[in-house]
Amino acid sequence: MSPESIGRAGRWSIVVVALIATMCSFVFINGIAFVIPMLETKRETNLALAGLLASMPSFGMVLTLFAWGALLDRVGERIVLTLGSALTALATFGAASMDSLVGVGAFLFLGGLAAAGANSASGRLVTGWFPAHQRGLVMGIRQTAQPLGIALGATVIPELAEHGLARALMFPATLCAVSAVACAIGVVDAPRRPRSAASGAELASPYRDSKVLWRIHISSALLMVPQCVLSTFMLVWLIVDTHWSIAAAGGLVTGAQLLGALGRVLAGRWSDRVRSRLRPVRSLAAAGAVAMLALAAADHLHSPLAEAAMVFAAVITVLDNGLSSTAVAEIAGPYWSGRALGAQNTTQRLTAGIAPPVFGALIGVAGYPIAFALCALFPLTALRLVPVYAEPEGRSALAALRTLRVPPGSPPDSTAHP
Template identity: 35%
Template structure:
């Protein structure tokens, strides 16, 4: 039963992860409609969308530490209910209220990022963990892709507030599923070391900074892809959103493939290094092709966006495996905090660069961030073992 039940935990955790991603990655597909509804400029809508990431960033470590001490179910259930309430509040129609509500959705949604990863780490051994975490992380781009398809249609037919209410309802349903189905394995280890010991680990710090840098290309694409293809190159908004959804689906498949790859080579960081280099090259090519025929730009930009998505599961798994026993929630919170700090800044920064400098400059900024991440992931500097470490919960 325990062998089968771990797939239940993984399934519920993946759905929760995908639902949360529909908020922080799927909402950018509404960028043109949010701009019109709230009367915002491109940098301003970037700040609005960044509110989710700011709320998440500020609370990830706390949620992770709480999961290490109290378990995943209570943390994820409380967080899911709170996020659903905030998303309902965002439907009120005032931009300030919406910004505060999205900040709150990020605060409560952070529980899923920290605790669902800990749950998967608890139920799967090292030789299957890359696959399991790959499945969990695949739910992020898939949730974003589904939101990118559904939310613009809902907003076009029923208004932007209705799109927020759809997200709220689904988030609440997932919170109920968490309360019913999630539990810890027998003999689960709770945290025995202080939170500070985890946060001072130099390997985790380096990995976290590298992860934050890799979020720059990921969120540059998330924030600007639809706007670039629609506003700058004249592609219909439906077609641009559809290409964004395709990129997210491909990125999800890439996360799964990267997890299997890491299990096969018994290394998380090795495949991460390779992906980082290819992402940098893809964004350089995209910058060069900004004014090329739109089909050619799309041929390069779509797989580049997918690659910018597919690395995350490797970094998450590596962070959890580096953690002291019983403290993977805190380690995941730390690693994800760097991601969300970058995700908070990147949409507004990339939008400002695109408007004030040029579209190629915004894409080249993403490439530079990927190169910097690769430098931090040097084997001699990171000191991460070539084989997965012992099971940590």
């Protein structure tokens, strides 16, 4: 199947396959967080150590995200998605075979090295196959992979963990193996001119003489802190601190993630309508800070609204991811978007690796309300870093981005007006 034979329906089917593959990778990346209650009760593992184990996939991802992005710029999305999913499956099967937590952690780290490919590749498929006036919406749909993956993990893994860690890990391992086959069959690389036909301006580094991309990377990493803290500790908070059953807590986590998935789609559509990616990001940063402070206050006061505040915070703190990734891919252009998305995801996953053990230790010493309140400082800091000045004044930011580094005909209708 060639790019020329792909119609509108074909583009959507490709994105759906990539979304499923990315969702499966997030079941692996975030799944270990859902065995923390079992580790605490059956293996007597403290929260800081459990948080470190949950962070091992993110630490692995940090080391290879840029390398996967560079490979993506060279060989395309299909190979990266297929290879990354297959290697993630092998590493997770290896983790399931280990008896010691040290061995499990080592294989989770290796799985993170492999899982890094799916994030950048699926994001670049969106910018390669869809015109700018649809990218916010489509990237929002693609970004549902993370909350859907977390929701699926929260629904299935806690119950499996009651029968042992190995049983719980077999679930993401099997999903990633199936997704590797699906990517090999169903993904087609987005059309773009060969590098030999590109101009010097198109091949030039978007990081040269500009701090715009770096400001997006850093602000996104800061916004990641409350997101990964909540995704890691929401389940154990519900079970241990508010005394919910495993099934009920898993159901609430699943519901919050599904709301987050819907919210990402709406945020993407919002960015298309206002013709800006970065102004909505700044608004969401302010809302995230307020949500974390409200959660801290509700938990401290033992308010009956604490669970509702937790759900609201879990939803609002995930809505910026797709917008930032879309802005990065558009600004970087087709010949640098793989590496730029790799850098974007590297800063985010580094945060996701550091935050859970640090905040796990903080929760153990100071409690959840203090930890939630401190989380609010990170989106407040991000507010000043989001480079909204980079978006053109007096004209559509998307119209400008359509002509920036995007060669004619890539994708076929990339010059269409909103």
